[in-house]
Amino acid sequence: MRIALAGAIFFAGVFCAQAAEESAYGPAELNPVQAEGRQLFSQSCGVCHTKPLITAPLFGPQLSKLTVEGQLEAQAKTQIANGSPNMPGFKYNYTAAQIDAVVEYLKLLPPPPPPPARPAPAGAPAQTAR
Numbered sequence: 043m044r045i046a047l048a049g050a051i052f053f054a055g056v057f058c059a060q061a062a063e064e065s066a067y068g069p070a071e072l073n074p075v076q077a078e079g080r081q082l083f084s085q086s087c088g089v090c091h092t093k094p095l096i097t098a099p100l101f102g103p104q105l106s107k108l109t110v111e112g113q114l115e116a117q118a119k120t121q122i123a124n125g126s127p128n129m130p131g132f133k134y135n136y137t138a139a140q141i142d143a144v145v146e147y148l149k150l151l152p153p154p155p156p157p158p159a160r161p162a163p164a165g166a167p168a169q170t171a172r
């Protein structure tokens with residue numbers, strides 16, 4: 043009986059983990075390249091580029107299709123390969139094809155919603171839209 047209960051709890055946990063991964067890492071139906079990209083992204087990038095908890099801070103910028111649109115695509119690939127002072131480079135871990143796969147996956151991610159407007163502090167002059 044106890045074992046059956048433990049099993050049920052375990053499977054419930056697995057199920058929840060899958061559901062959570064789907065929402066955090068994009069749509070469920072991907073072609074093989076996008077699926078590889080999603081796996082690499084969740085392994086190597088999610089720690090800085092996704093929010094693990096609603097209350098946890100995000101270290102890197104939130105990545106989406108906007109990050110890799112048009113001319114930004116080449117720039118993003120260079121950043122992923124070489125890194126920056128705040129981000130490790132992946133050219134020794136990943137082949138060019140794997141970096142391409144991550145970028146193909148990023149193209150599926152919807153742009154983040156705009157941050158909520160903050161009310162001006164009391165007594166501050168009214169802010170005009172920039």
Ligand code: HEC
Nearest residue numbers: 086087090101102103109118121122126128129130132144
């Ligand atoms: C240690 C944390 C960390 C990890 C791991 C990391 N990044 Fe970053 N990334 C950052 C930070 C911080 C920035 C903000 C720009 C900067 O400071 O270089 C960034 C910027 C970027 C940018 C440029 C975004 C823009 O708007 O210009 C891309 C693209 C990117 N990361 C992709 C990735 C990918 C893909 C991976 C995984 C293969 C990854 N990053 C792993 C921290 C990280």
